[in-house]
Structure formats: C-alpha cells, structure tokens
Amino acid sequence: MAETKREIERKYEATGETPVPDLTRVRGVSEVLDRGVMELDAVYYDTPDLRLAADALTLRRRTGGDDAGWHLKFPVASGIRDEIRAPLADTLPGELAGLVRSRVRESEVVPVVRLRSARDVRQLVDADGTLLAELSVDTVHAERLPGGAVATWTEIEVELADDTDPAFLDAVEKRLRKAGIGPAASASKLARALAETGGGPRTKAAPGKPGTAGAAVLAYVREQVEAIVAYDPGVRRDLPDAVHQMRVACRRLRSAFKTYRRVLDRERTDPLGEELKWLAAELGVARDQEVLDERLRARVKALPRTLVLGPVRARLRFRAVALGADARQQALTALDSARHLALLEALDALLADPPLGKAAGRDARKVLARAVRHDHDRLAGRIGHALALDPGHERDLALHEARKAAKRARYAADAARPTLGKPAKRLAKRVKAVQSLLGEHQDAVVARAALRELAVQAHGAGESAFTWGLLYGREEAAAEAAERELPEVWARASAPGLKAALSR
Known part of the structure; x- marks a missing residue:
C-alpha cells in the first residue's frame, strides 16, 4: 500500500567547499546531530516528451536510505509537495500508475534521468531531543538516460520535521543567508538535472493572435483542460473538494464551448461537450451524495434532542456509507475508462489545432x-x-x-x-x-x-x-x-x- 507524506523543504546553492554555519544559533535548536553519509541511487521516470516534468511532478525509483521504493511527488505550494511512497518493486506500482494516468495516457513511462547522491545528513533537535528539521549536503551526479550528458553539483536541503512550525525554516534560512548561502535556482533535483543535461519540457505556446477573441477563449479553455487533468489524481486520492473542482472544470469548459460557439466551431466542440457532460455526471454522483449527506447531518444536528426520535443518525450514517462507496467507485471507474482518456486526448488535439470560427480573429x-x-x-x-x-x-x-x-x-x-x-x-x-x-x-x-x-x-x-x-x-x-x-x-x-x- 502506498503512503503519503507532506514534504516541506527548501534548497540552497552550495559547492563542495561550502561550510555549513553553526545552526545551534537558530532559536529552538539545542544540538545538531551528525548522522553520517548515505548513498542514494534514484532513476526518474517520465514520458519521452516529459509530461510529468512539465507539470512539476516527479516519479522515481530509489534505493538507499531509509525510504527506498517508488516515490511520486505532487506540488502543493512553493517548497511543499506531497510524496506518495510505494514499496520497492521492479515495475511501477499500479496505484502510482493510476495517479499519473491523466498526464501519461497510453504513453509508456521510461527512465529519463539517473541521480546518484552522497547525502551528508545533520539533524536539528531541540532541548528535549525532538527533531525539528533535517539538513543534508547532497553531492549529486546526474546522468541523462539513455547514455546522455552528465552533470554534477552540490546543494543543501533543509526539510521540516512533522509538526514543526513552518516558520522555523525562515529562521534557518536567515542563518544560512548570513553565511552566504542563497536559495537554489531550481525547484528540484530533477529540474536541475534536466536543464543541465539537455533541457526540460517544452513550454506551451499561447494559441491565437493576442487581443483576439480566439486567443482569449483558448486561454480559458486551456485553463479548464489543465484543471481537469490536475484534479484527476486528487479524485483518486480522495482529497477534499477534488471531485467538486474537477466537475466544475468540466462544466466551465462545456459552458465555454456553448457561450463562445462563434469563436470555436461547434462541429468540433459539441461532441466534446457531450463527453464532458458524461464525465461531470459520473463525478456528480459522488459530489451530490456528499453535499446531501452534509446537509442532512446539519439539519439533524440543529434539532433539539427531544425532536430526534428513533435511530435517525444511525440511518443517515448507513445511507452515507452504502451510497458513498458506490458513488466513489463509479467515479474511479470513469477515470480509468478508455472513454475518459479519449476525451483528454481530444481536448489536447483541440488546443493543438483549434477549430477557430469567424469571430476568432475579431x-x-x-x-x-x-x-x-x-x-x-x-x-x-x-x-x-x-x-x-x-x-x-x-x-x-x-x-x-x-x-x-x-x-x-x-x-x-x-x-x-x-x-x-x-x-x-x-x-x-x-x-x-x-x-x-x-x-x-x-x-x-x-x-x-x-x-x-x-x-x-x-x-x-x-x-x-x-x-x-x-x-x-x-x-x-x-x-x-x-x-x-x-x-x-x-x-x-x-x-x-x-x-x-x-x-x-
């Protein structure tokens, strides 16, 4: 079974000679424990055209250290990612494969970069010995696969421990900056490795002539398509509001096709609109059930106890569990279907070759x-x-x-x-x-x-x-x-x- 860990960290530029300052001068740090050097070997996977990297996702198989296995990282905010871990295996675990399906589609994920790192680890602890953060000095050797260019660098990484106030990282950074150590230019090791060994994913060009109706509408269409793709793994992970937001993106896109039918040819958009209606309906069973359950529970809670006669709450719970499980399975079945993947491909094709109408150039x-x-x-x-x-x-x-x-x-x-x-x-x-x-x-x-x-x-x-x-x-x-x-x-x-x- 995969497990999820919220990772809050910051990266800094360094060289092999960069000294780490005395971090016991950071408020709250009583001692810095030297945990020695560990050897890590990670192979990063992506589609040949780097679709995961384009959305700042990383998928790797790593050996060495205390968390060997498959890791899939989703960006949450700057310096914050959710890392989903699965046991070490020769092939990509099915659960992780599902989480990247909306981006990968039918393409094969292949090794694109190998990173071998020597990680010198220091733990920052308080007076009670509680771990506050872990600082590592990583000497990295990157190789583009198969058999491509190589790059080496050293960086410092500070990762917050569970339950530590994120403001603690500000205090550590202030101390590092005083020592002349600045933030890294790349958000991740993979991003840097790609940039230094042949380049990362291509940037998506804005379609349409600036100032025209076509450019304005296509920018909005792209935003909704990207939202549908991005919320797919959130629905699979059962994240709060993911079903709702994915459904809203389907509705917004379908609505845009109708509203701006003079900008985008309906012969292409009407069939897509029907498929979006289908997907929103499949997702809607779970969302509508969730909204109804919340409403009924709130109504019962607002009643005086003397007016709640019989096993009312128990019947509501039974109904929610019975219908909720079926609704969730219906949504997951839709996301795993060939029909859903075909819709995503068709939306990409529309953006790549938009069916512009007469009003598009106005x-x-x-x-x-x-x-x-x-x-x-x-x-x-x-x-x-x-x-x-x-x-x-x-x-x-x-x-x-x-x-x-x-x-x-x-x-x-x-x-x-x-x-x-x-x-x-x-x-x-x-x-x-x-x-x-x-x-x-x-x-x-x-x-x-x-x-x-x-x-x-x-x-x-x-x-x-x-x-x-x-x-x-x-x-x-x-x-x-x-x-x-x-x-x-x-x-x-x-x-x-x-x-x-x-x-x-």
Whole structure:
C-alpha cells in the first residue's frame, strides 16, 4: 500500500567547499546531530516528451536510505509537495500508475534521468531531543538516460520535521543567508538535472493572435483542460473538494464551448461537450451524495434532542456509507475508462489545432461582451418563466433550469474577466448570488426526496418517522424562502447599466 507524506523543504546553492554555519544559533535548536553519509541511487521516470516534468511532478525509483521504493511527488505550494511512497518493486506500482494516468495516457513511462547522491545528513533537535528539521549536503551526479550528458553539483536541503512550525525554516534560512548561502535556482533535483543535461519540457505556446477573441477563449479553455487533468489524481486520492473542482472544470469548459460557439466551431466542440457532460455526471454522483449527506447531518444536528426520535443518525450514517462507496467507485471507474482518456486526448488535439470560427480573429472585447450579454439575457428569460409559474413541481423544474442558466452566465463572465476587467467581475459576482440562491432551492428539493425515502424506510422498519417528516417540512420552508428572496437578488443582478458596462 502506498503512503503519503507532506514534504516541506527548501534548497540552497552550495559547492563542495561550502561550510555549513553553526545552526545551534537558530532559536529552538539545542544540538545538531551528525548522522553520517548515505548513498542514494534514484532513476526518474517520465514520458519521452516529459509530461510529468512539465507539470512539476516527479516519479522515481530509489534505493538507499531509509525510504527506498517508488516515490511520486505532487506540488502543493512553493517548497511543499506531497510524496506518495510505494514499496520497492521492479515495475511501477499500479496505484502510482493510476495517479499519473491523466498526464501519461497510453504513453509508456521510461527512465529519463539517473541521480546518484552522497547525502551528508545533520539533524536539528531541540532541548528535549525532538527533531525539528533535517539538513543534508547532497553531492549529486546526474546522468541523462539513455547514455546522455552528465552533470554534477552540490546543494543543501533543509526539510521540516512533522509538526514543526513552518516558520522555523525562515529562521534557518536567515542563518544560512548570513553565511552566504542563497536559495537554489531550481525547484528540484530533477529540474536541475534536466536543464543541465539537455533541457526540460517544452513550454506551451499561447494559441491565437493576442487581443483576439480566439486567443482569449483558448486561454480559458486551456485553463479548464489543465484543471481537469490536475484534479484527476486528487479524485483518486480522495482529497477534499477534488471531485467538486474537477466537475466544475468540466462544466466551465462545456459552458465555454456553448457561450463562445462563434469563436470555436461547434462541429468540433459539441461532441466534446457531450463527453464532458458524461464525465461531470459520473463525478456528480459522488459530489451530490456528499453535499446531501452534509446537509442532512446539519439539519439533524440543529434539532433539539427531544425532536430526534428513533435511530435517525444511525440511518443517515448507513445511507452515507452504502451510497458513498458506490458513488466513489463509479467515479474511479470513469477515470480509468478508455472513454475518459479519449476525451483528454481530444481536448489536447483541440488546443493543438483549434477549430477557430469567424469571430476568432475579431477584437476580444467586442466578441466576449456580446456573448456575456447573450447569456445574461438567456438567464433573464429562464427566471421570468419560473417566477410566472405557480408554486409546485413545474416551478421547481423551471427554477432548476434557471440555475443552470445562471451557472452558464457566471462562467461566461468569469471567462471574460481577463479581457473585460471589473465590469465582468461585477456581473459574475451578482449572478453568482443568483446561482447560489437557486442552488439552495434545488438542494432543498433534492433533500425532500431523500427525506421521504428515509421516512418510508423508517416506517417499514417499525421506527418513528416523525423526525423525517419534521425535516421534510423544514426543507419545504427553505425552498419557499429562496423563492421569496429570488426577485430581489435577481433585481441586483439585472440592474440597469450592469450589462452595458461590459462594452465601455
């Protein structure tokens, strides 16, 4: 089984003659323990065109030291990475292969660099002997594979121990800087090795002529495609919010294809939109279940104990576990499917050879402003239709359709923000408020259906259905409150001049 370790470290330039200063002068350090020199031998793997390196991921098989095995590192923030470790084996473990699949696709990962390091380790401990950080002086010999150029260098690495305040690294760095030791230019050993032995991955050129609608829309499309790829391993790792963010990226991209259909040819984008709809739906089962579970638990928690009759919490937990496991497996099955990989390849092909329409070469401000206004008008029609209906099932359906239109209008404004600036930002904010209110209404509608099902199950098991009925009534009230509030919130999102400002 793979395990994950959060790695917080900083790297510094050094030579073989660089002396390490006295670090007991750093506040909190009582002693520096010399742990000797260990020999490390690591082979780094990537696709021939270095797709992992392009996204700052590293995949290696390392022997030597106390953590020999396969290591896959994902960047989290500057100087912070999640390292996922798997036992030493001759071939790449399946779990790690899954985590790189959205980037690797059907390509084979091959050895690209071998790093052999002599690591001189010092441990920084406090007065109680608790480890604060580990400093190592690494003498590195890099070789490009197969049989390519070589490079050697020395660097200093300081890695924070678990539970140590990250501010401790600032204190260590201050001491190192006083000794003339500055930060390393490369974020990782692999990045430096690639740069010094033949070059790293190619930079992605911005498509389209600057200032045109094509360039603006394609930049947004690329951003969403990269998000879908990046959140794939997060979903597999069951990271918080990963499913939601990947699903949002699918929706944003699909929405962009519809909103900017005069910029990108629909003959190419419509089929992709259908595939994005499929992927979002497969992911949505898990996300929707998660949202519903959180809502129902919060509703029960808010009730006085005297109104919680029967095994209400236990039934909710049972439902969450039973449905949640199935939903997660459905999402993972989709990510492992040939259909998902084909979608990623098709999105890459679209960016490599974009199907530009007639409006692509026109001024971005005019084209994008017109598209945003069109989606806002579409939303106005949906809301007007819903509010004209009597309360009930048909109105609920119409409000749900209005919610979808609000998302599309908001995403259109978000995509236009780099071009249209504050007016697009202001419009997106107002429309988001409408979307959120309609989302609250829809969540209440969905919750009522689940509560009715739970009440039927409780009654069939001989339990009291009182609490479920009470919660049902509260969800009815929540939906009604959202409907009453909608005209006022919509009035702010459709204020005179809000759309007109887009063209100024």
